[in-house]
Amino acid sequence: MKDTPNCCLCGEKVEEKVNPRDGKVYWNQGESALPVKDGRCCTTCAANIVLPYRLRAHYQQQEHH
Ligand SMILES: [Zn+2]
Numbered sequence: 001m002k003d004t005p006n007c008c009l010c011g012e013k014v015e016e017k018v019n020p021r022d023g024k025v026y027w028n029q030g031e032s033a034l035p036v037k038d039g040r041c042c043t044t045c046a047a048n049i050v051l052p053y054r055l056r057a058h059y060q061q062q063e064h065h
Contacts, residue, residue: 004028008039009050015043
C-alpha cells in the first residue's frame with residue numbers, strides 16, 4: 001500500500017480507514033479534493049470545503065440555464 005498522503009487543503013495526514021474485522025488499513029488515500037484542488041484531502045476537508053464547493057458550483061450552473 002502507498003504511503004498515507006497529507007491533505008492538500010489542511011496539511012494533516014489523511015485518515016487511515018481500518019477494517020474492524022481484521023484491524024488492517026484498507027484505505028489510506030483520503031478523498032479527491034477536485035475541483036478545489038488536484039490532490040487528496042482528508043474527510044474533514046472533503047465535507048467542509050470540497051462538498052460545499054461542488055454544491056455551489058452546481059447551483060451556479062443551474063442559475064445560468
Ligand atoms: Zn484536510
